[in-house]
Amino acid sequence: MREQILGLTTPIMAFVFAALFLAVWWRAGLGRQVLAFAAGYAAFALGFIVTHLLPTGAAATFFVTQAFYSLASVLLIWGACHRAGRPAHLRTLFGIYCIAAVSLLAAVSISDDAGPRLVLINAGYAMMFLVAFVSLADAPRRTLVDTAILIVLALHTVDFMVRPVLTSMAEGAIPAAEYRESLYYTIINMVLMLKTLNTAIVLLGACVYDGIVKVREGANIDPLTSLCNRRAFEAEVARTLSQSTHTGEQVSLVIADIDHFKQVNDLWGHQAGDKAIAGMGTLLARMSRPHDLLGRVGGEEFCILVRHCGEADAAQLADRMRLAFARSTFPEIGDHISLTASFGVAERRPGESYDRLFSRADAALYAAKNNGRNRIERGSQPAVPLCEDACRAAA
The missing domain is CATH 1.20.1070 (Rhopdopsin 7-helix transmembrane proteins)
Known part of the structure; x- marks a missing residue:
């Protein structure tokens, strides 16, 4: 027994x-x-x-x-x-x-x-x-x-x-x-x-x-886009900038904002707005490199810390993202209606804090908004006409 x-x-x-x-x-x-x-x-x-x-x-x-x-x-x-x-x-x-x-x-x-x-x-x-x-x-x-x-x-x-x-x-x-x-x-x-x-x-x-x-x-994850939320993004950026101060790594900050987003919510509803935000997050994640840092830092505002990259190269990356987003479709809004986004880009200066870097990139974003939207402004110089804008000006 x-x-x-x-x-x-x-x-x-x-x-x-x-x-x-x-x-x-x-x-x-x-x-x-x-x-x-x-x-x-x-x-x-x-x-x-x-x-x-x-x-x-x-x-x-x-x-x-x-x-x-x-x-x-x-x-x-x-x-x-x-x-x-x-x-x-x-x-x-x-x-x-x-x-x-x-x-x-x-x-x-x-x-x-x-x-x-x-x-x-x-x-x-x-x-x-x-x-x-x-x-x-x-x-x-x-x-x-x-x-x-x-x-x-x-x-x-x-x-x-x-x-x-x-x-x-x-x-x-x-x-x-x-x-x-x-x-x-x-x-x-x-x-x-x-x-x-x-x-x-x-x-x-x-x-x-x-x-x-x-x-x-x-x-630490934004549930709508699966990107870092603002708190997690800024904490990770702070660690990266601290390392780059010692290594001399070149970094740039890109801020993206969907144009006329309030009208999207007002005309097609918040569900359509959420789809646009999620689509933007997916696009940015797909077009970024694995070692870049991404986050949703506001309602329709996104940040990308582009590592090993100066302002000119970061602006080219942002332009590719801008064009890709403009070509994106959202069934909730309509197949014949496209959304656009504006971008501000700034390269970090030696010893510059994240707050100061963000302020310069954010100022460039506001300049892009004031200059007609669907464009990129760089923190160090006035905007140069980009692909579609240059073709339109030549015509």
């Missing part, structure tokens, strides 16, 4: 953790790795139940157990690697499973001793977790949680490789039919209970951390 209760404690605990991971995935909206953690714990619980309830004298019991435990290992490994953006090497894991299964088949055919079977199966698990450890070892460990996951993978590798060998050597031959009465089975129950608990605590801690990061990032 005691063995029955002890044997069921671990799978019950695993099912509870599977339910917790599933609830976290459902409620917090985290990535698929959390769903993989839930499925992994469920597969582990089923494998343990198979080991505990099916007759160990039957060779099929070991193969079914190996299948469930291998599936649980692969799911946990995939989840940990997916969270870190690292490859899980699924083909390698499947190859290890196949080698372990073939080795198990040979051990079953040769002897009724459960010891070699257990050593071979656990060696397969050890190799799986070693693959995961190597894959994650090169990933940037930003927090204690990342390091804790790596430590857990290392402990799993060592445990699966060393414990079965030492226990089998200490106990000697273990007839398969008497496996559940062996010292090995008692030890593995206790070890798996501890591993189930500490692994779940680490992975749940990772989920909590990821949830906090998601909430924090959500507070």
Whole structure:
């Protein structure tokens, strides 16, 4: 009776953790790795139940157990690697499973001793977790949680490789039919209970951390455009300008504003206005470079900190954005009606603060508005006629 209760404690605990991971995935909206953690714990619980309830004298019991435990290992490994953006090497894991299964088949055919079977199966698990450890070892460990996951993978590798060998050597031959009465089975129950608990605590801690990061990032993101909001943009710009002061990096600030936006809201409604703002944000993000900083800093006003770029080049980038936005269509407004935007551009002067840089770019934007809109003004000089304006003037 005691063995029955002890044997069921671990799978019950695993099912509870599977339910917790599933609830976290459902409620917090985290990535698929959390769903993989839930499925992994469920597969582990089923494998343990198979080991505990099916007759160990039957060779099929070991193969079914190996299948469930291998599936649980692969799911946990995939989840940990997916969270870190690292490859899980699924083909390698499947190859290890196949080698372990073939080795198990040979051990079953040769002897009724459960010891070699257990050593071979656990060696397969050890190799799986070693693959995961190597894959994650090169990933940037930003927090204690990342390091804790790596430590857990290392402990799993060592445990699966060393414990079965030492226990089998200490106990000697273990007839398969008497496996559940062996010292090995008692030890593995206790070890798996501890591993189930500490692994779940680490992975749940990772989920909590990821949830906090998601909430924090959500507070910095403008929901309409998915760009940084003003507070987050200015904080990131402050860090970038501080670095550029020491490195001498050339940066320019572009401010864009949709022309006659109030009329858009008044004539076609706020939903049409929101679509125009979202479209502008998508266009700016698509046409900017990965290391440039973008943000929505007002109702219909956007800022771009263009890195490694002087004012003239930044003005050319802004002109391409201006032309692309003028060619954009918005079904909510009408296929034959186009919107335009005005741009102000200013290059940062040595040691200049963000507030001063913004003021000069903003003044250039107002000059673009006063000079007819749908144009670009530069903070250092009067505007030069641009593509469409020059053609129109020549005509």
